Amino acid sequence: QAKSGGKGRITVLDQQARAEARNKLRLVTELRDAIDSRDITLLYQPIFSTASRTPVAVEALARWDHPERGPISPAVFVPLAEESGLIGGLGLLVLDETCRQLAEWDRLTGVAAPPRANVNVSALQLDGNLPDQVAAALQRHQLHPSRISIEITESALMKDPASAQRVLQQLRDLGVELAIDDFGTGYSSLAYLRHLPVDCLKVDRSFVAELSAGHGEIASAVIALARSLNLCTVAEGVETAEQADELGRLGATYLQGFTLAEPMTGGHAAAWFAIHGETAQ
Numbered sequence: 001q002a003k004s005g006g007k008g009r010i011t012v013l014d015q016q017a018r019a020e021a022r023n024k025l026r027l028v029t030e031l032r033d034a035i036d037s038r039d040i041t042l043l044y045q046p047i048f049s050t051a052s053r054t055p056v057a058v059e060a061l062a063r064w065d066h067p068e069r070g071p072i073s074p075a076v077f078v079p080l081a082e083e084s085g086l087i088g089g090l091g092l093l094v095l096d097e098t099c100r101q102l103a104e105w106d107r108l109t110g111v112a113a114p115p116r117a118n119v120n121v122s123a124l125q126l127d128g129n130l131p132d133q134v135a136a137a138l139q140r141h142q143l144h145p146s147r148i149s150i151e152i153t154e155s156a157l158m159k160d161p162a163s164a165q166r167v168l169q170q171l172r173d174l175g176v177e178l179a180i181d182d183f184g185t186g187y188s189s190l191a192y193l194r195h196l197p198v199d200c201l202k203v204d205r206s207f208v209a210e211l212s213a214g215h216g217e218i219a220s221a222v223i224a225l226a227r228s229l230n231l232c233t234v235a236e237g238v239e240t241a242e243q244a245d246e247l248g249r250l251g252a253t254y255l256q257g258f259t260l261a262e263p264m265t266g267g268h269a270a271a272w273f274a275i276h277g278e279t280a281q
């Protein structure tokens, strides 16, 4: 196959590979500029109490609207930031901007500000500096630590469990809440879970989607496990009213998904919480 292509074919592939590398390099440069000029913005998706269906928190979700390429998903630019050494700066931006936004919502009168904001943290941010960075962001915007919840994916925790446990404990000592994101997809040992100082498990949306095909076994097991460990659960990716009802029956503490509310800008969220947030404390 390779031989029949001859030398010319290899050159074409070679050129393609080089063009891709150049492309990626340019994207990394542009991402660095976007982080430096705070062109990475955040959307906020409400999270609801299952029992009262009132919003109790928001999750901050990073967005990059590229001037030529249009919106680039965080599923693309977060890994790019991780491999190019930009994740530290991106993480600081997300922390600071979330705290700034919470403080701004607090200052607006007539708006019931979201009680809490969840911030996603990459595996590479999970080192001894993170607790200080979180403390500094809270301090800068004069927020109580209970206003922030840190979401860490299960797979990030499993990269270096001993070190992760130390960092989580320091975060916990600060007074921020901790949640394990995408739970059920990361092959963590269930015994190990008992030793992690976390508050909440986020049931991965793949298990929520399975509910609609009549397969609630995993969602049900994760929720039961969390309850027996005294952890709360957030079911993510709730797309239908039927899924929400079923998750209520299974005992999920909180619900998040497009059928309840989509991610929205900080400005829109202020207006949204003015309407929906009155009964949330």
Ligand code: C2E
Binding pocket: 045, 060, 061, 062, 073, 074, 075, 078, 094, 120, 121, 122, 151, 181, 182, 205, 236, 237, 238, 239, 256, 257, 258, 259, 263
């Ligand atoms: P995640 O933390 O699990 O966030 C939930 C994702 O599910 C978000 O995608 C959200 O928009 C999406 N989602 C919410 N409700 C529904 C629904 O009903 N159906 C479906 N199909 N999807 C729903 P998004 O914003 O594209 O983010 C993707 C992932 O990128 C996040 O997954 C998170 O792992 C990562 N990410 C986003 N922002 C940040 C950030 O600031 N820092 C880090 N380290 N990672 C981030």
Ligand code: MG
Binding pocket: 059, 120, 151, 181
């Ligand atoms: Mg998350």
Ligand code: MG
Binding pocket: 181, 182, 202, 236
């Ligand atoms: Mg998640």
Ligand code: MG
Binding pocket: 181, 182, 204, 205, 236
């Ligand atoms: Mg997820």
